[in-house]
Amino acid sequence: MREIILSNGKAVQVECLSCALTSGKIMPDGGVITETKYFHAHQDVAYPIKGLVILASKRHIKCFDELTEEEKIDYIYLLSKIRKAQREVLGIEYVYYFYNEDTTHHFHTWMVPRYDWMYDFGRSVESVRPVLLHARNNMNNEENMKEVMDAINVLTLALNKREAF
Known part of the structure; x- marks a missing residue:
């Protein structure tokens, strides 16, 4: 078992966070954004940045x-569908995509939006870790969490309401 600290500060004990999330044993803030037979999309549970979506394999x-x-086929279709929704309903102009194989979780892709405040940490991949830590340590407040939850709701509605999105 591993202890994972969620964005709300709560600690959970899991063998595999992805298994816990994709099976519904742990519900991410705002719930599932969208899912298919093979993939599960949710707001990142560790970093409170609006529109930061994790697309995880259910396997x-x-x-x-x-x-x-x-x-x-499902992965690329869903990834592009989520990206289009991020742009159209959240106004996210740019996203950094991350995928690493030496993870303790399932195959997953981080879709990290780039906001103006993030450029204070740099413009390269090296700036992402400081951005994430800043969000975890400084943005876990009521106002930001409301923005995160609102973004989850907007994305969920957009992705699940209109199949042709």
Whole structure:
């Protein structure tokens, strides 16, 4: 078991955070944004940044090359659908995508929006960690959490209401 600290400061004990999230044992703030047969999208549970979406495999795999053909098609379709919603309903102009295979979680992609305040930490991939830590340590307040929850609701409605999005 590992202890994971959520964005709200709550600690949870899990063997695999992705298994707990995709199975519904742990409910991310705002719930599931959207899901398919193969993937689950939710607000990142560790960093309170509006529109920071994690797209995780429901299967316990680590590497991109472990995806089946059906999962690959579903993945790129859902990833692009989420990105379009981020742009259209949240006004997110740019996103950094991260995927790493040496994770303790399932195969997943971070969709990290870039906001103007983030450029104070730099403009490269190296700026992301300080941005995430800043959000966890300084943005876990009522006003920001309301913005995060509002963004989750808007994304959820956009992604689940209009299939042709």
